[in-house]
Amino acid sequence: MKKSLLFVDDEIRLLRALSLSFRKKGYQITIAANGNEARKRIQENNVDVVFLDLNLPDVNGLELLEEFSSLYPQKIFIIMTAYGEVESAVSAMKAGAFDYIVKPAKLDEIELIINKAYNFIGMKLENINLKERLKHLEVGNGFISTSVEMKQIYELIERVSTTDATILLHGESGTGKSLIARMVHNLSERNLGPFIAVNCAAIPEQLLESELFGYEKGAFTGATASRRGKFEAAQNGTIFLDEIGEVPLSLQAKLLQAVQDKSFMRLGSNEVKQVDVRIISATNRNLKQMVQDGSFREDLYYRLNIVDMHIPPLRNRSEDIPFLIEEFLEKHREKMKRNYHVSAQLMKILIGYDWPGNVRELQNAVERAVVLCNGENLSIQDFPREIQGFRQTQPVSSTISTFDKSKTLPEQLEDMEKQLILNAIEENHGQIASAARELGVSRQRLFYKMNKYLEH
Template identity: 50%
Template sequence: MKKTILLVEDNEKFRRLTRLTLQKEGYDVIEAETGKNAEKHMKSENIDLVLLDFLLPDTTGLKLLEKWAPTFPDTVFIPCTAYGDIEDAVKAMKMGAYDYLTKPIKADELKVVIKRAFEMKHLKKENKELKQAVQQKYDLHGMIGKSPKMQEVYSLIERVAKQDITILLEGESGTGKSRGAYAVHLESTRKLGPFIKVNCAAIPSNLLESELFGYEKGAFTGAVRSQEGKCAAADKGTLFLDEIGEISLDVQAKLLQFTQDKTFTPLGTAREISSDVRIIAATNRNLSEMVQNGEFREDLYYRLNIIGIKLPPLRERIEDIPLLVEQFLAQFEEEHTRSYSISKSLLTKLTSYPWPGNIRELQNALSRATVLSRSGQLILDDFPEEIQNHFSEKEVGTPEAPIELTDDFSLPEHLEKVEKEVIETALTSENGNQARAAEALGITRQGLLYKIRKHKILRKK
């Protein structure tokens, strides 16, 4: 498909010569001698590249560029000037111009610059498509992860979501069980129906039954009107029972009936109601152990655990931490309307932190850091005290003995020894991943491989 170039130039002779040169190269060329005419073409045509004169009869190229660059992000802009004004050229580049040309423009120079501009445009398009493909692969309805364990979770969710069966999500607190439940809902045939969440740990045991099954007016003191329960509200959708391990044995018995035949009886009535729902339960406790201890009904456990999905703790999927950091920073940038950045060295530290509170702790830590950051460049001091102390203790450690400058001391040998130890530490912290170790050390992978061979560092299997 031919590329379309808009040539905005008031000099008729220059416009004609430039048009002929570009047409010989196979481009479609649209001409405009004023800013007003150029505006019409930008709105009505699909323009790939604009050659823009700095001085026009009714406006300037800089004014047009300032207006067009944000509006047409996929269009390449190349301003032209007869004066070689570097200041204007710098302004144009800051506004989003790919390059600039100084008149008189040589045909070869024009062809080369435009060819490179289209190559750059094509590369940007490929990168965008690749990024979207990667994001689609690593992102399942807000669940982020490229680690093998998370890819297994995604695969299992996609396989079982469309089958209308009960699912039990297990994992430590903060591992993303709620997001996992919602991902199952969105992947299921019930995605257009309601998604009703009940946090069983947040509702007192004596109120949970009425919360789930509803009640009739006068069922108990204070019941001044009838109230629909969550089971009825979730009809044709998904009922998510979070922290299922916290419910009492009495409520478990009534919930068992609902899981079996999808019927329940509201408090204060003998009328049985049916509700077409898909149940997803989640827990951070060991339900199997609770069954052994008589704390959880065995029959209910097997009804809920038809398909079990275990969400790994963050310490077992550290390669996902940079992706999660990127996701949360993007979220906070939108909320706070400011930009944030994080250095590679700090990101490496965050990756090595154990995160006992998992994703929730990471999100809260970044929330605090973004609020406290003065410049938008996050530093360790912006993070919670327990994270700062973790790295302070590691860095302080045991004081090193002072170096003794004996007669046989050799500075080159000492530096070689230190270099070897630092490389071994980086490789260990990155689980032998040479690319990430090289990035943490601030050197190329080829440079790291050279030093590994030089110091005869054994690769861990």
């Protein structure tokens, strides 16, 4: 389908020139010489981008923009204004214009803005498609995936949730093990009971036993009253033992009794207590190797590992990244009342990054980008340094790396420079200041280079 433009201006010669030039470039062109004609043309034709002059003979261009913006919110409006009327153009931007251009403008400058507008349209459509596809995904507690491995894990979760089988989750940090543990609990018959999570790595070794099993009054200095532990707190529910590989060997025998018999003794007591709990544990360590090394009890390992689930790292399921980003952005959109977007080119960079911190790192990176974003279009500069560094180490496009033997070295260097500038402008959604920062040059220098290359 052809890209469709509407030019609204009272200069007939300009309209004819624009119409002829852009029809030759493959665009579908509609023209209007005044406001009333523009109202008729925009109703009759399915145009995508409207170029609107502020000085029309029968209507105030700014008022017409406000009218069109409310009637046609999906269309892109670009203001054309004479030199010296930049203040009016700024007012127009506030009224809903996408951008403005100062007349007289070169055709290449106009086409650059058109490309920028269509990139934005494509980005909006991509986000709409993502939202539609998200509605049809199997989503649980914010855990989104389309990968085959994760769908197999979902099926396993559904099967084991109806049982009381002990589950061992293993995978790298940040892959979502705690989310899966909570999903199992929420889908089980114990969902009305408590879900008690214990990070075994965060509790000092000397305190872990009392945290898990509780203690009696006078069991140690400072124990002025009896206190129940996490196992008792999880009665009729689920206890989630995260970082189970950090439990010291000296405590593993008592933990084995709790896992095997659902019984234990409080610190300082000889009374055996029984509990009815479901036990889920998780680790990012190789417990089988720890068994061989003698740092983890073999009998405890097999008791914990009745049902084994390996959660794949995010780099092995990169197809999930756009959906996860969309989910995180949607939460920020609701909270900040701003319609954040990620361009296709930026999304490609984010998909290619290996995310050593997995889903947790991705979530934090998106939150940082939203905080630093200047407007609603996220830029690579809004993301952490390691992601920006990753982008800079990627090979440049084939259009840059391909050498033309018929050209001299200065000519080939100019081609490379031109391509890098165009890439930076596209990546930063036409924001010259951001593109200049990315390229490491001043705005004036970038404008000079743009004018130089647009003339050719």
